[in-house]
């Protein structure tokens with residue numbers, strides 16, 4: 479075979495979301511887009527906020543030498559300073575531009591961070607259900623992913639995490655608000671996690687980084703706020719992007735923020751900057767860096783997601799599906815009424831509803847619905863869900 483055996487194997491493992499995407503395209507062609515209820519993709523449908531167009535217009539006016547040149551691999555100093563201002567508020571900690579690195583989305587930021595910290599064979603704990611790419615990113619950078627299930631309501635299971643930590647543990651990735659569950663970890667949970675990791679570091683005489691993947695931080699419901707992590711754990715790193723809160727996933731713009739109190743800060747930031755370069759990203763896109771610098775603290779209209787969440791939860795409750803109401807992000811992760819989540823997703827497809835089986839996120843027995851779709855798709859799906867669920871009520 480021409481391609482590597484590993485990539486061949488990865489191709490079959492990563493196929494769920496891609497498979498549903500392809501199915502969606504085929505069904506829309508066959509039945510008309512308005513007759514298919516596609517909840518398979520986390521690709522935000524909202525336009526960026528109006529301030530984005532203003533900022534983009536201003537940046538496009540810039541002319542002259544160096545406007546599109548390479549810059550320092552970590553990003554433009556004025557952009558990093560602007561991001562640091564916002565992170566200082568979110569993390570309740572004074573951060574400077576020196577602690578920020580601009581990246582190609584959160585995905586780029588995670589790869590950069592893992593490359594900077596991992597020795598071959600070191601372990602990274604991921605919490606199921608998880609964003610499916612984590613294990614690939616860990617493998618990319620020579621590490622080994624160790625999956626630990628979350629507890630009831632998908633909250634942190636500290637005991638299970640504690641059991642999974644070994645002398646080889648280099649990091650744990652958390653994602654809050656969570657894709658696929660919509661869970662947001664409380665300050666108390668995060669404080670307990672921080673204390674537990676501190677004690678593990680002492681026990682194993684090691685450094686364990688807490689990587690907080692936060693692209694949904696600003697999309698929360700019912701007044702829920704994502705707690706600041708830096709005051710709770712020294713070796714914390716935030717990785718995030720503007721993909722979801724500004725609806726810019728195709729522009730590949732994100733950042734890493736490092737806790738000023740972190741171990742080996744200077745070496746770590748140096749390693750991250752080099753990783754950004756040698757992973758082939760070189761630097762985050764120049765234009766987009768300048769655009770987002772002017773948009774700190776801005777978000778898409780989250781009221782739209784709030785209304786969709788209310789409508790969708792009601793539709794799913796009415797047909798008897800069980801789920802934990804999402805506190806943030808734009809996903810619902812209901813329990814499959816039958817054990818085989820893939821079979822249930824195939825059943826939904828007969829009613830032109832597209833979802834992703836929980837096994838695609840490391841948690842069989844559930845399925846994910848993404849509600850970053852037009853209101854009409856959600857409202858229109860009510861009758862289809864009703865028919866699909868008749869058999870199970």
Ligand SMILES: Cc1ncc(COP(=O)(O)O)c(C=O)c1O
Nearest residue numbers: 583584585609653657719721727
């Ligand atoms: C939890 C999570 N982390 C990271 C990413 C990657 O984000 P980006 O597009 O900014 O690379 C996504 C994208 O869907 C995500 O859901």
